[in-house]
Amino acid sequence: MRCPKCTYTEDKVIDSRAARNGSVIRRRRTCLRCGHRFTTYEEIVKTKLQVVKRDGRHEDLDRTKLVSGIARACEKRPISVEQIEGLVDSILDELESEFEREVPSQAIGRKVMERLEKVDDVAFVRFASVYRRFKDVNQFLSAIKGMIGKE
Numbered sequence: 001m002r003c004p005k006c007t008y009t010e011d012k013v014i015d016s017r018a019a020r021n022g023s024v025i026r027r028r029r030t031c032l033r034c035g036h037r038f039t040t041y042e043e044i045v046k047t048k049l050q051v052v053k054r055d056g057r058h059e060d061l062d063r064t065k066l067v068s069g070i071a072r073a074c075e076k077r078p079i080s081v082e083q084i085e086g087l088v089d090s091i092l093d094e095l096e097s098e099f100e101r102e103v104p105s106q107a108i109g110r111k112v113m114e115r116l117e118k119v120d121d122v123a124f125v126r127f128a129s130v131y132r133r134f135k136d137v138n139q140f141l142s143a144i145k146g147m148i149g150k151e
């Protein structure tokens with residue numbers, strides 16, 4: 001790393017520590033020529049995933065959109081914003097490890113449903129009724145019946 005003071009390119013790392021919950025490494029460095037100390041950050045480059053919609057169109061995977069979609073399903077339910085954010089983060093981590101560039105929109109919907117089902121039944125049905133587009137009424141009813149059976 002080039003020294004910001006004297007532009008010399010050799011330095012020594014004198015301290016490394018995790019920041020932002022381990023997603024970033026912060027390093028203190030000292031220039032081997034002038035002794036100037038400076039800080040660098042290292043973080044994982046996130047891959048840009050593309051969502052492939054049912055009609056074949058592509059669009060950027062938008063975290064904000066995913067959060068607001070789930071938040072809508074969770075309206076007036078005892079689910080905090082932090083919970084929703086955490087849910088979305090874990091979904092995105094999984095998608096990034098499972099897919100290279102393109103993700104079918106159904107795969108995202110399925111992951112959201114898997115998680116909502118464990119968190120809140122009402123939010124699950126709301127989300128499922130929009131995203132799964134139940135093929136027929138019976139399919140929808142059996143999903144609800146399965147939930148009632150759990151209680």
Ligand SMILES: [Zn+2]
Pocket residue numbers: 003004005006007008031032033034035036
């Ligand atoms: Zn220097």
